[in-house]
Every structure is written in C-alpha cells, then in structure tokens.
Amino acid sequence: MGCDYCDIVDRNSRAQILYEDDTTLVVVKDLVLIPGQITILPRQHFTILELVPDEIVRKCSVLASKVSQAVFDSLEPQGTNILVHNGLGGGQKVPHFAIEIIPRREGDGLNLQWPPKEVTEEELEMVVQQLEPEVKKLGDLTQIKPEEPQQKKKEETKSEVKEQKENYLTKSLRRIP
Numbered sequence: 001m002g003c004d005y006c007d008i009v010d011r012n013s014r015a016q017i018l019y020e021d022d023t024t025l026v027v028v029k030d031l032v033l034i035p036g037q038i039t040i041l042p043r044q045h046f047t048i049l050e051l052v053p054d055e056i057v058r059k060c061s062v063l064a065s066k067v068s069q070a071v072f073d074s075l076e077p078q079g080t081n082i083l084v085h086n087g088l089g090g091g092q093k094v095p096h097f098a099i100e101i102i103p104r105r106e107g108d109g110l111n112l113q114w115p116p117k118e119v120t121e122e123e124l125e126m127v128v129q130q131l132e133p134e135v136k137k138l139g140d141l142t143q144i145k146p147e148e149p150q151q152k153k154k155e156e157t158k159s160e161v162k163e164q165k166e167n168y169l170t171k172s173l174r175r176i177p
Ligand SMILES: [Zn+2]
Pocket: 003, 004, 005, 006, 007, 044, 045, 046, 095, 096
C-alpha cells in the first residue's frame, strides 16, 4: 500500500510544495481542515515522531515555528494550532510523520478543543512515578554536540540559503486565497 505523503514527496499528488530541501518539505495539501493549513513532513518515510532522527525533528520544529510566523504574516489569523497525530490512537490517518499548522479564527467552526479535567492526587503521583526513570535520561538524550569550527562555516552558508528559501515560502503563502 502506498503512502499519501510519499506521493506528495514524489509529486504524485495535487498537494502544492511550498518549500523543500534535502530532508524536509512544507506543503499545502488538498485535504485539510481549513484553507491555509500547512503541513511539514520529512522527505523520508518515518511513521511516527519517535522514529524520526533528532536532526530532522529539530529541522521540522524550527520549520513549524517559521511556517507559523509566515501564516501569521500572510493570512493574518488570530492564532494557530500546531498539531501532530502520532500513531493510530492519536488519530493518525497517513502513516508518515507530519506537523500540521492550522490557522485559527474565532468562530471558524473547527472543533479542536479538549477541555482539561482535574486529576486526583493519586493519579498525579502515579504518572510522575511511572515517568520519572525515563525522564531522568532526558538531559543526556537531548544534548546537542558542540560544532567543529569548520562545520560552523558550512552552517552559515546554509542559513543564507535558508533565508532565501524562507522569502520564497512567505511569497508562496501570500498566494493562498
Ligand atoms: Zn510516506
């Protein structure tokens, strides 16, 4: 069975590609909650967030921030929802990790509310106890290794290219009705 997002990457889809580089794409899909919804996805097929290499997770996260800014600047919503459907239980329909940027306006009719309910003292305690051993590793797991000076120079050139591409992204977004 094919993957709808790999089809986008392969240009076998009506989705419009706004930006792409060697690892990631920013696209406007033809099936969305609301016009202006933008999707960020890795070029390679990873089913869920936890399988995406850290470097690409970072790239997708930074893109999510920049794309949300571009959505604010061009479509002028009152807010955005930034959403990941992670796994079947999380409502994931396409088995290819993606981040959705959804522009929001008061009274737009989208039902994306999940009112919080208060947990008991025991529930709170239990969650902390169960997670604590895993969470203790986070410091090591999230450490970014210092860059070599030579690599740094490369990064600078990369960011210049990125800047040009971001201008293109903003321009493309303005064309959305
Ligand atoms: Zn895929």
